[in-house]
Amino acid sequence: MCTRYITPEQADIERHWLLGRKHLLEWTKAEIFPNRGGPFIRAAREVTEFEREPVIGQWGLIPWFAKSPKLPYSTCNARSEELAGKATFKHPWARGQRCIIPADSFDEPNWETGRNVWWRFRRSDGLPWGLAGLWNTWVDPTSGELIESYTMLTLNADAHPLMRRMHKPDPKLGPDQQDKRSVVPIEFEDVDTWLFGSATEASKLIRLSPVEVFDAVPV
Numbered sequence: 001m002c003t004r005y006i007t008p009e010q011a012d013i014e015r016h017w018l019l020g021r022k023h024l025l026e027w028t029k030a031e032i033f034p035n036r037g038g039p040f041i042r043a044a045r046e047v048t049e050f051e052r053e054p055v056i057g058q059w060g061l062i063p064w065f066a067k068s069p070k071l072p073y074s075t076c077n078a079r080s081e082e083l084a085g086k087a088t089f090k091h092p093w094a095r096g097q098r099c100i101i102p103a104d105s106f107d108e109p110n111w112e113t114g115r116n117v118w119w120r121f122r123r124s125d126g127l128p129w130g131l132a133g134l135w136n137t138w139v140d141p142t143s144g145e146l147i148e149s150y151t152m153l154t155l156n157a158d159a160h161p162l163m164r165r166m167h168k169p170d171p172k173l174g175p176d177q178q179d180k181r182s183v184v185p186i187e188f189e190d191v192d193t194w195l196f197g198s199a200t201e202a203s204k205l206i207r208l209s210p211v212e213v214f215d216a217v218p219v
Contacts, residue, residue, distance in 0.1 A: 001077050001167065001181050002152055005106035006030050007038055008128045013102045016128055017041055017191065019054055027056055030104075034076040035060045040150045041100040042135055043195045050196050055099075055135070057148030062138035063088045069138065069147055078134060078151040080184060080206045089151065092134040098194055098202055099150055100186060101131040107219070108166040117218050119166065124215040130191060132184035132206065155208060157182035162211045185209045 008016070010025050025039055032038040037056050044053040061075045065087070075088055083093040105122045106129065123129060132153040137146055156179055157163035163182040170178060186194045190205050 001154060002106050002108065002183050003034055003076060005032050005101075005103040005131075007032055008102050008104050010039075012128065013039060013041075013054060016188075017052060017054075017100065017102070017130070019052055025054055025056055032059055034074060035070075038150075039102060040133060040135060041102065041130075041191075041195070042097070050192060052191075052195065055148050057135060057150050059152075060149060061088065061092070061134060061136050061151035062147060062149045063136065064091060064138065066138060067141070069140070069149075075149075075151050077154050077181070079181075080132075080153045080155045083134070083153075089134055092136045093199070096199065096202075097135050099133045099135045100191060100194065101129075101133045101150065101152055103129040103131055105129075106131070106183060108163075109168065110166055110218070111168045112165060116168070119216050120219045122215045124213060127188075129183075130186045130188065132186050132194065153184045153206065154181040155184050155206060156180070157208060160208050160211070162214055162216060163208070182208055185213065 007030055027037045038059050039054050041052050041054050044051040059076050062069050078089045083089050105120050107118050107120050109116045110119050133150045135150040158176050158180050164180045167180050184206050193201050194205055
């Protein structure tokens, strides 16, 4: 489960994901926490061609049935294994509302010393992460206001040599039953498949990245 990441500068997002400079984005801080505003990239909705558009939204997806943007449970992360069946995420997944979440780095807790030591994860090639997500546009039933929001996908990482070391272990469970989680990086060459492809095509991209992709150090 990821609850903190650092987003790139707007110019770096535009340059890396080939967005051009026609978009004006504003978010308050580079360090993003749940329920704060951050940028994400989705398939443009106002054009017929395959075009990407950046959007600012709340990190924590607001489902269509919510009565308020403040939810009693966390939706900043979504288990990939539950996308098709979980009420909060099944409609965005079925409608192909997939997005890319730009990140210079993300943080995860390591408990191998018996206490929480935060680790920071960058790409070993120095490029930004493009993390898999889902987005939704929620309509406030009282005011009619449209609020954009997104969630970050995670995947079981019990077998991953690096990501299985993160998060506090449950002493009641074996090492292969912890359900340690990892974010899902989407490589640059797969971005259009993730944004514009079918659910079957996108599902093939929900996978763990090789350990060599990560540059991870305690902070």
